[in-house]
Amino acid sequence: MPKNCNFIEKLREVGLRPTKQRVNMCEVLFNREKTFHFTINDLVKMISKKMNEKISLATVYNTVHAFEKKGYLKEISIDSHKSYFDTNISAHHHFFDEDTHELIDCDESDIDKINIRKILQEKNKFC
Numbered sequence: 001m002p003k004n005c006n007f008i009e010k011l012r013e014v015g016l017r018p019t020k021q022r023v024n025m026c027e028v029l030f031n032r033e034k035t036f037h038f039t040i041n042d043l044v045k046m047i048s049k050k051m052n053e054k055i056s057l058a059t060v061y062n063t064v065h066a067f068e069k070k071g072y073l074k075e076i077s078i079d080s081h082k083s084y085f086d087t088n089i090s091a092h093h094h095f096f097d098e099d100t101h102e103l104i105d106c107d108e109s110d111i112d113k114i115n116i117r118k119i120l121q122e123k124n125k126f127c
């Protein structure tokens with residue numbers, strides 16, 4: 001099956017009309033070797049560049065959220081103002097580089113156990 005048909009099915013599955021812009025969005029998101037992290041604004045720029053025409057923020061926003069609801073994308077909230085999305089939907093951790101604003105994937109096996117409860121208790125002693 002040609003890959004575009006898969007994308008059309010994917011869009012229909014999440015209840016969206018498969019427009020040319022949305023199929024292009026699927027190509028940007030899912031037709032790549034490596035998974036990646038992005039913000040809505042990043043994606044608007046990537047798709048506009050790919051199609052050589054502007055795509056509206058609302059279209060990107062709605063489509064991304066429809067995919068997220070269906071489990072095709074993961075949302076990663078950095079703070080109340082900033083959310084990233086991840087095309088890697090398997091269980092993994094993230095490091096957020098505050099200087100470069102880059103999210104870095106981290107496998108479960110790459111991290112030692114962190115004793116958060118103990119650290120919080122220590123902190124609260126001094127409050």
Ligand SMILES: [Zn+2]
Pocket residue numbers: 037086088092093094104105
């Ligand atoms: Zn990730």
